Amino acid sequence: DGGITQSPKYLFRKEGQNVTLSCEQNLNHDAMYWYRQDPGQGLRLIYYSQIVNDFQKGDIAEGYSVSREKKESFPLTVTSAQKNPTAFYLCASGRTTEAFFGQGTRLTVV
Amino acid sequence: AQSVAQPEDQVNVAEGNPLTVKCTYSVSGNPYLFWYVQYPNRGLQFLLKYITGDNLVKGSYGFEAEFNKSQTSFHLKKPSALVSDSALYFCAVSRTTDSWGKLQFGAGTQVVVTP
Numbered sequence: 001d002g003g004i005t006q007s008p009k010y011l012f013r014k015e016g017q018n019v020t021l022s023c024e025q026n027l028n029h030d031a032m033y034w035y036r037q038d039p040g041q042g043l044r045l046i047y048y049s050q051i052v053n054d055f056q057k058g059d060i061a062e063g064y065s066v067s068r069e070k071k072e073s074f075p076l077t078v079t080s081a082q083k084n085p086t087a088f089y090l091c092a093s094g095r096t097t098e099a100f101f102g103q104g105t106r107l108t109v110v
Numbered sequence: 111a112q113s114v115a116q117p118e119d120q121v122n123v124a125e126g127n128p129l130t131v132k133c134t135y136s137v138s139g140n141p142y143l144f145w146y147v148q149y150p151n152r153g154l155q156f157l158l159k160y161i162t163g164d165n166l167v168k169g170s171y172g173f174e175a176e177f178n179k180s181q182t183s184f185h186l187k188k189p190s191a192l193v194s195d196s197a198l199y200f201c202a203v204s205r206t207t208d209s210w211g212k213l214q215f216g217a218g219t220q221v222v223v224t225p
């Protein structure tokens with residue numbers, strides 16, 4: 001099936017550790033996005049990439065990093081510099097006039 | 111800057127009654143508006159979009175939305191709600207036409223449909 005796969009579904013991290021969230025798509029979309037969701041705040045854009053080997057910061061990029069070495073993959077690293085990393089993270093890919101979302105990764109810092 | 115407001119944190123409706131979820135927007139230029147639905151611990155599912163054309167947009171699962179330029183609103187509606195419609199609903203506006211997934215979201219409205 002075509003779609004966006006995020007893994008893992010749940011992730012636990014100790015304070016001070018970096019962690020990488022995976023996002024893979026087989027929709028042949030050029031553009032990919034990372035959003036963070038917190039209760040009562042909607043979704044906020046972290047990073048996005050419109051083409052391989054290029055990406056831009058979104059509204060809340062501090063403490064996060066990304067790479068886009070392949071069209072299908074857009075991993076997000078949550079670094080130890082991110083002050084409040086516990087959240088639900090959603091990856092999306094886009095085509096003309098529409099974005100498709102993965103099922104999300106819930107990250108908890110323990 | 112683009113912005114979207116969903117004035118209601120929660121909407122309660124009895125099964126079989128009409129459902130309306132409100133959304134107002136503020137954009138410079140033409141608005142490109144979307145509705146998504148989210149079930150617990152899941153990703154967002156696309157419901158419908160307004161890009162241009164008819165003000166009444168029909169979408170998935172019996173939902174529709176009316177674009178009102180004068181009131182800068184894009185309310186989501188369903189004539190007869192189902193218990194399975196209970197979910198979190200997001201209104202969003204595209205911030206650019208060259209990257210359609212670059213969306214500005216509202217805070218979301220929790221819909222609760224009671225039997």
